[in-house]
Amino acid sequence: MNLNQLLVRAARSFPDRVAISHGTADYCDYGTLARRAAGLAGAMRGPLGLKVDDRVGLFMTNTPEYLEAFHGALHAGLTALPINNKLHEKELAYILDDAGAGVLIVTPDLAEKAAKGLEIAGSKARIVVVGDKEYAGFLAGDPMEMADRGDDDLAWLFYTSGTTGNPKGAMLSHRNLWEMTLTYFIDVDRVPTNGAALHPAPMSHGSGFYGIPHLAVGARQVVPESGGFEPDEIFELFQHHEEVSLFAAPTMVKRLVGHSGGGDAGNLRTVTYGGGPMYVADLKQALDRFGPKFVQVYGQGESPMCITVLPREDHVDTDHPRHEERLASVGYAQSVVDVKVADPDDNAVPVGEVGEILVRGAVVMRGYWNRPDASAESLRGGWLHTGDMGAFDDDGYLTLKDRSKDMIISGGSNIYPREIEEVLLRHPDVLECAVVGRPHAEWGEEVIAFIAPSEGTEVDTSALDQLCLDNIARFKRPKGYRVAAALPKNNYGKIVKRELRNMLEAEEEGDA
Numbered sequence: 169m170n171l172n173q174l175l176v177r178a179a180r181s182f183p184d185r186v187a188i189s190h191g192t193a194d195y196c197d198y199g200t201l202a203r204r205a206a207g208l209a210g211a212m213r214g215p216l217g218l219k220v221d222d223r224v225g226l227f228m229t230n231t232p233e234y235l236e237a238f239h240g241a242l243h244a245g246l247t248a249l250p251i252n253n254k255l256h257e258k259e260l261a262y263i264l265d266d267a268g269a270g271v272l273i274v275t276p277d278l279a280e281k282a283a284k285g286l287e288i289a290g291s292k293a294r295i296v297v298v299g300d301k302e303y304a305g306f307l308a309g310d311p312m313e314m315a316d317r318g319d320d321d322l323a324w325l326f327y328t329s330g331t332t333g334n335p336k337g338a339m340l341s342h343r344n345l346w347e348m349t350l351t352y353f354i355d356v357d358r359v360p361t362n363g364a365a366l367h368p369a370p371m372s373h374g375s376g377f378y379g380i381p382h383l384a385v386g387a388r389q390v391v392p393e394s395g396g397f398e399p400d401e402i403f404e405l406f407q408h409h410e411e412v413s414l415f416a417a418p419t420m421v422k423r424l425v426g427h428s429g430g431g432d433a434g435n436l437r438t439v440t441y442g443g444g445p446m447y448v449a450d451l452k453q454a455l456d457r458f459g460p461k462f463v464q465v466y467g468q469g470e471s472p473m474c475i476t477v478l479p480r481e482d483h484v485d486t487d488h489p490r491h492e493e494r495l496a497s498v499g500y501a502q503s504v505v506d507v508k509v510a511d512p513d514d515n516a517v518p519v520g521e522v523g524e525i526l527v528r529g530a531v532v533m534r535g536y537w538n539r540p541d542a543s544a545e546s547l548r549g550g551w552l553h554t555g556d557m558g559a560f561d562d563d564g565y566l567t568l569k570d571r572s573k574d575m576i577i578s579g580g581s582n583i584y585p586r587e588i589e590e591v592l593l594r595h596p597d598v599l600e601c602a603v604v605g606r607p608h609a610e611w612g613e614e615v616i617a618f619i620a621p622s623e624g625t626e627v628d629t630s631a632l633d634q635l636c637l638d639n640i641a642r643f644k645r646p647k648g649y650r651v652a653a654a655l656p657k658n659n660y661g662k663i664v665k666r667e668l669r670n671m672l673e674a675e676e677e678g679d680a
């Protein structure tokens with residue numbers, strides 16, 4: 169069934185409810201959103217010349233029009249291809265070429281970059297700029313009937329963030345997104361009809377996924393006027409809207425916690441965080457600041473938002489004997505997936521042992537776009553191989569142990585950087601840190617910690633060394649520190665360890 173059925177139903181049954189707010193202002197109701205999406209769909213399949221299943225690129229700043237375009241594509245029976253708007257034009261070109269997008273819908277601020285991307289890709293895709301006269305004509309054009317879609321037809325082609333190699337397009341079907349949507353209500357939160365999904369994070373990623381359960385119940389989606397993450401504005405929107413939920417990367421949570429001007433959190437209901445490691449020290453501060461409002465999800469584009477969940481209750485159950493461990497974990501398997509920690513032959517390893525995390529269930533992608541070999545490899549034996557390493561405890565709580573390539577092997581022992589990072593972050597002078605391995609003639613690898621200091625502080629590495637000695641085995645403690653004003657991040661705010669390793673390599677070359 170076409171996922172856009174949710175919007176069609178909303179328009180029939182509660183057309184006057186506000187569907188989208190732009191900042192504090194109402195932007196449109198459900199009836200209007202559905203009509204615009206159907207008009208745009210008619211244009212895509214008519215004047216824009218797209219056929220069923222063709223890809224429609226969305227290269228857009230977070231704006232209300234993003235939702236028109238996304239639902240327009242689904243309505244028309246096309247595959248939405250949301251693209252991170254911070255990508256470089258060469259990265260954009262790669263995705264456009266790989267996915268073979270026929271139309272690229274852009275916000276005006278990105279039109280030039282989009283044109284360059286198309287040129288590099290040698291693509292003949294049509295650019296449609298939202299807000300201009302042509303676009304207005306499309307919205308007002310003849311609405312089309314919603315296209316019928318089978319469960320396995322593609323809805324969203326999700327390009328992985330590509331911290332290793334070129335990004336690949338995870339093929340997400342209508343069924344995958346229905347599963348993701350329904351699972352939100354079981355595992356993450358119940359959405360009240362007066363609720364609001366706030367989108368400071370890119371809608372091409374987790375925030376966009378979590379807009380759908382809000383649409384499903386006729387709640388509203390709130391797009392900040394700035395189109396992104398501005399703490400002052402976020403706090404203002406917490407005051408203005410009711411029952412506000414948002415998806416946030418851990419770095420965003422940290423910035424909200426540290427924001428001095430914020431005041432109280434107003435009508436904040438739920439912060440779902442994930443997409444990268446949340447360190448215990450940071451999480452505790454966030455709980456102190458905002459109260460019991462946090463839910464963690466662990467997922468990946470290939471199993472959108474759905475691998476494990478650490479629910480709200482576990483965040484605040486401070487009397488539980490394993491409270492701390494739970495805060496350091498990613499929680500237990502979400503209700504619609506089976507999660508296994510396996511050895512290289514895909515056999516489950518005993519509780520407490522580290523292995524690769526495998527997932528199966530109806531939410532898991534169909535495969536990678538145009539990559540039969542990578543798809544077969546990734547989905548072998550009917551399990552998605554996440555590339556993440558982790559271990560279960562007796563209660564089925566999973567702790568992530570860094571991706572396999574980030575693990576350090578020193579003197580024959582496996583060292584998981586996360587464990588050292590957790591300790592270093594307890595020091596108030598450490599704002600951010602990342603631990604990587606550097607090749608070492610005798611030990612194989614040695615541990616190096618990169619530190620970004622908190623504002624106005626200077627990091628005393630001997631204090632950090634002592635902190636490590638007090639908390640973790642000697643062999644794990646960093647043999648060297650590098651202090652930098654900021655750590656390199658990708659477009660989703662994740663620290664790119666590959667770049668840190670390159671920096672160390674460059675140092676070696678400089679020494680030679």
Ligand code: AMP
Pocket residue numbers: 328329441442443444445446464465466467468469470498554556568571660
């Ligand atoms: P993406 O496909 O861009 O969403 O990236 C997915 C990857 O982000 C996963 O494979 C994990 O390595 C990481 N990730 C996602 N959620 C979490 C989480 N809650 N804690 C730690 N890492 C996470």
